[in-house]
Amino acid sequence: MTFAKTLGKISILSGLGLFLACSELSAQALSADELVAKMDSLLRGTSSYMKMKMTIFNPDWSGPREIEMFAYEVVKDSKSFIRITAPARDRGTGFLKIGYNLWMFVPSTERVMKIPPSMMHESWMGSDFTNDDLVRESSVVKDYDHKILKVEDNPQGGKNYSLELIPKPGAPVVWGKILVWVWDRGYVPLKEQYFDEAGKLVNEMIFSEVQDMGGRKIPSKWEMRSMNKPGHKTEFKILEAKFDFNIEQGTFTEKNLKSKNW
Numbered sequence: 361m362t363f364a365k366t367l368g369k370i371s372i373l374s375g376l377g378l379f380l381a382c383s384e385l386s387a388q389a390l391s392a393d394e395l396v397a398k399m400d401s402l403l404r405g406t407s408s409y410m411k412m413k414m415t416i417f418n419p420d421w422s423g424p425r426e427i428e429m430f431a432y433e434v435v436k437d438s439k440s441f442i443r444i445t446a447p448a449r450d451r452g453t454g455f456l457k458i459g460y461n462l463w464m465f466v467p468s469t470e471r472v473m474k475i476p477p478s479m480m481h482e483s484w485m486g487s488d489f490t491n492d493d494l495v496r497e498s499s500v501v502k503d504y505d506h507k508i509l510k511v512e513d514n515p516q517g518g519k520n521y522s523l524e525l526i527p528k529p530g531a532p533v534v535w536g537k538i539l540v541w542v543w544d545r546g547y548v549p550l551k552e553q554y555f556d557e558a559g560k561l562v563n564e565m566i567f568s569e570v571q572d573m574g575g576r577k578i579p580s581k582w583e584m585r586s587m588n589k590p591g592h593k594t595e596f597k598i599l600e601a602k603f604d605f606n607i608e609q610g611t612f613t614e615k616n617l618k619s620k621n622w
Contacts, residue, residue, distance in 0.1 A: 392506035392523050396540065398547035400501050403578060405603030407434045412598055416487045419591035427485055432611050438499075439612040450485070456617045460532055462491065465617045472614055481534040488563060488584040488594040492534045503531035504538065518545040535562075546577050561587045573601040 390398075409432050416425045428446040433439065437458075444453040452467035462475040480492040504525035512520045525538040536557035541550040552565040564587060567579035578601065586592035610616055 390544070392508045393501075395508070395521055395523060395542055395544075395547065396504075396506050396525070397501050399540070399542045399549050400499075402547050402576060403549070404433060404435050405574075406436060407603065407605055407607050408432070408574075409600075409602040409605075409607070410598055411600040412596055414485070414487060414489075415595045415597075416485075417591065417593045417595075418486075425486065427487075432607050434607055434612070437612075441611050441616070444485075452620065454617045456612060456614065458612060463614065463617060467620075470618070472617060477532065488586050488592055489596075490534060493584075500525060500538065500540075503528055503533050509539075514543055514545070516545070518543060520544075520550065548577065548579060563587060573598065574603040576603065 409430065411430045412428070414427045414429070416427070418425070426447070427444060427450060429442055429444045431440065431442045433441075438460075440455075440457045442455040444450045452465075454465040456463045456465075460477070462480070463472050464475055465472050475491060481490050483489070484491050484493065504527055507524045507526070508521055509524050510522040512522075514520045521542050521544060523540045523542070525540060527533045527536070535554050536559060537555040539553040539555075541552070542548065543550055548570060549567045551567065553561055554563040554565075556562050564585045566583045566585070567581070568583070569579060569581040570577050571580045573580065578598070580598045582596040582598075584594045584596075
């Protein structure tokens, strides 16, 4: 091998090493705010549609309860819409959120009810998720201050970041603290822990089964476990997902909430 070829090979390898080093430094240089924003954007985009199945496990019941639904969201406008499609007894039940306002439609009574802020911490459809969890009344990006607690190697490469989220003064949130674990390879969430205002751990959510959906890799299974009710847990399976597209504004209206044309 000639000196010129050797020098060229060294230059290429050096350049590659510098690129990898810069990439690693770039990932490490991300702030807590940026990590949370990237994780949140992965699961929501600017807008989203998801078809989901929720399975609720309660040891007091004769067996698991399954609920199927679809949901639309426009993040910028802080709007979301959820429609239950199964089982038959809940079919047609809908939820509409605009800003910090939340409404529920019950087909059997054909009434639209506004859910007060005091009920945002209540169980959603008998699950281990709260009303706030499902319609994201609070924003983990805007309503919390973020802090990196720890950085560890992920066995599959990259780093796992653990972060602490503390509510900003006056923020309309239901949790006293949230701990988040996120993988910097795609900013995939791994786990979240939810604490009440007294600092007691209430729920823990585990994300798994990363799949290609809607042009991105996202965890398709979300499992919420109750920490103070043994045997209680709720599993969410994302069946379809679409991101960053135009959603008709008529979707987020009381007329659509009461509509039977879906």
